[in-house]
Amino acid sequence: MTDEATGTKGKLRFEGVKKAFPTKDGEYKALAPISLDVEERQFVALIGPSGSGKSTVLRLVAGLEERTAGEITMDGDAIFGPGPDRGMVFQDHALLPWMTVKENVLFALDCNPDGRDKEEREKAASEYLDLVHLSRFADQKPSQLSGGMKQRVGLARAFALDPRVLLMDEPFGALDALTRGVMQTELLGIWEEAAKTVLLVTHDVDEALLLADRIIVLSQGPQARIKADMNVPFERPRDQDEILSSKEYPELHRELLALLREEIAV
Amino acid sequence: MTTSTKTETTRSGGAKAANSRTKSSGRPIHPAVLFAVLLAAFLAVWEAAVRVGLTSSLMPPPSLVFTELVAALSNPFYIASANDAGIGIQLGTSLLRVLIGFGLAMVVALPLGVFLGTSPNLSKAVDPFVQVLRPVSPLAWLPIGLALLRDSQQTAIFVIFISAIWPMLLNTIAATNSVPKTYLEVARTLKASRWTTMRRIIIPAALPNILTGLRVSMGVAWLVIIAAEMLIGGRGIGYFIWNQWNNLDIANIIVAILLVGLVGIMLDRAFALLERRFAYDG
Numbered sequence: 001m002t003d004e005a006t007g008t009k010g011k012l013r014f015e016g017v018k019k020a021f022p023t024k025d026g027e028y029k030a031l032a033p034i035s036l037d038v039e040e041r042q043f044v045a046l047i048g049p050s051g052s053g054k055s056t057v058l059r060l061v062a063g064l065e066e067r068t069a070g071e072i073t074m075d076g077d078a079i080f081g082p083g084p085d086r087g088m089v090f091q092d093h094a095l096l097p098w099m100t101v102k103e104n105v106l107f108a109l110d111c112n113p114d115g116r117d118k119e120e121r122e123k124a125a126s127e128y129l130d131l132v133h134l135s136r137f138a139d140q141k142p143s144q145l146s147g148g149m150k151q152r153v154g155l156a157r158a159f160a161l162d163p164r165v166l167l168m169d170e171p172f173g174a175l176d177a178l179t180r181g182v183m184q185t186e187l188l189g190i191w192e193e194a195a196k197t198v199l200l201v202t203h204d205v206d207e208a209l210l211l212a213d214r215i216i217v218l219s220q221g222p223q224a225r226i227k228a229d230m231n232v233p234f235e236r237p238r239d240q241d242e243i244l245s246s247k248e249y250p251e252l253h254r255e256l257l258a259l260l261r262e263e264i265a266v
Numbered sequence: 267m268t269t270s271t272k273t274e275t276t277r278s279g280g281a282k283a284a285n286s287r288t289k290s291s292g293r294p295i296h297p298a299v300l301f302a303v304l305l306a307a308f309l310a311v312w313e314a315a316v317r318v319g320l321t322s323s324l325m326p327p328p329s330l331v332f333t334e335l336v337a338a339l340s341n342p343f344y345i346a347s348a349n350d351a352g353i354g355i356q357l358g359t360s361l362l363r364v365l366i367g368f369g370l371a372m373v374v375a376l377p378l379g380v381f382l383g384t385s386p387n388l389s390k391a392v393d394p395f396v397q398v399l400r401p402v403s404p405l406a407w408l409p410i411g412l413a414l415l416r417d418s419q420q421t422a423i424f425v426i427f428i429s430a431i432w433p434m435l436l437n438t439i440a441a442t443n444s445v446p447k448t449y450l451e452v453a454r455t456l457k458a459s460r461w462t463t464m465r466r467i468i469i470p471a472a473l474p475n476i477l478t479g480l481r482v483s484m485g486v487a488w489l490v491i492i493a494a495e496m497l498i499g500g501r502g503i504g505y506f507i508w509n510q511w512n513n514l515d516i517a518n519i520i521v522a523i524l525l526v527g528l529v530g531i532m533l534d535r536a537f538a539l540l541e542r543r544f545a546y547d548g
Contacts, residue, residue, distance in 0.1 A: 062455055063454075063455075064451055064454060064455065081454075082454045082455045082456075082457060083457055084455075084456060084457050086455070087455075088451075088452075088455040090448060090451070090452070092448065094448040094449065094451070094452050096449060096452065096466075096467065096470075096471075097546040097547055097548050098470040098471070098473075098544075098546040099470075107456070107458075107466065108456050110462070111453075111457055111458040111459070111462060112456065112457060141546070141547070143546070143547035161456070
């Protein structure tokens with residue numbers, strides 16, 4: 001599933017990226033100039049208080065928002081508008097309710113056939129459903145699935161186009177704690193095999209520590225900036241129990257929480 | 267029948283019907299039973315009022331209406347002359363006019379509505395036209411139809427077209443305009459073409475509300491055809507009713523009213539089924 005043909009794996013570079021939104025009371029400057037390099041195949045968690053613009057950063061990479069200033073490049077090419085080389089997993093799963101589970105995944109492939117005929121696309125859709133263990137539910141409508149299953153379909157849809165970068169906007173935020181844990185472990189498994197660059201927006205410190213190679217802490221907006229840039233030292237493949245019982249874990253957890261608390265107190 | 271419906275009620279609708287329990291038996295009354303009782307009481311009072319002479323001498327008793335209904339339904343499709351045809355022919359003629367006018371309205375309103383719904387500025391520019399024209403009784407268009415088309419048959423269809431177009435147009439604009447932003451963002455991130463986005467996102471997302479608009483339009487069209495045909499003449503259930511008034515045959519007017527109501531229910535049910543078929547749980 002890795003993108004062997006091109007050899008590029010989704011190296012992201014932000015240079016002085018600013019974003020302002022027009023409002024009734026004038027311009028809202030969401031992001032101060034932000035500069036950041038994300039290595040290929042790196043798993044980066046963006047964490048920060050609500051209103052820190054972490055979703056904005058993600059939407060800028062997705063091409064759903066236009067930057068006000070600065071440059072974002074992927075593997076050297078400036079990003080303008082959305083594209084199938086960046087897969088998006090939405091916060092509220094954003095499955096199309098009139099399509100079956102399989103049709104939702106197939107839709108991504110139909111929009112980007114890449115030379116594959118209908119039969120090959122059907123086969124690929126089935127494979128990606130299999131990857132998230134949902135083959136049995138292929139012909140059901142999303143409304144018949146649980147929250148965790150819906151988000152797995154969202155993952156399958158994002159993976160189906162084999163993007164260089166996977167963008168995840170609080171993908172498990174709406175799930176109960178138990179389901180969230182299962183989904184995190186599953187994502188860890190899929191990602192370690194596929195090894196794509198990931199930008200994960202989350203407000204969950206445990207989630208960031210479990211999944212990410214690197215955690216970027218954003219400050220409270222307006223003019224949100226990068227407050228801390230922290231490497232997560234745990235070895236891969238990761239095991240949740242090992243991480244939780246490691247001696248670095250409580251220290252990192254405390255540090256991150258302290259950074260976040262400062263922002264909320266302001 | 268009574269016993270079976272009562273057991274049905276106690277099993278399924280017991281809680282709901284609990285406050286309509288009768289004092290004597292303490293058992294709930296099934297709505298169907300209540301309906302039959304109310305209908306019988308209404309017919310009895312009507313029959314008695316006519317027999318005693320409380321009503322105008324033109325008012326027929328329900329027994330006569332029933333006889334006329336049976337007579338009308340026993341030979342609904344005969345054609346004797348231009349005006350003298352079976353009730354089925356009259357209803358069918360009206361229904362055909364409604365379907366043609368409604369179909370033409372769909373051909374114009376659905377593409378236009380989708381187009382306007384996806385272009386907010388244009389939709390605002392067109393809104394004043396719609397707002398001024400929508401509250402006008404479609405019958406006011408009848409002389410314009412006659413002047414433009416110089417044909418009574420075509421004018422009836424024109425009036426139906428005008429009356430049916432507003433609800434479906436407004437609903438289609440609102441439905442396409444309110445497609446959830448996330449669905450459109452999914453399409454954007456997948457680089458779906460404009461046509462694919464239209465066909466596989468906007469239209470299926472808007473379809474339930476569009477169908478609601480069609481259902482309302484059909485209801486209006488079926489209301490308007492009666493009045494339009496009364497003015498235009500020729501064949502059709504509207505003119506049939508007007509003709510029976512000229513013959514002072516109130517019993518047949520009531521028969522026509524009943525059948526118009528039944529056809530109206532069937533049209534509405536048909537659209538309700540379509541709505542349910544294309545509904546989705548967002």
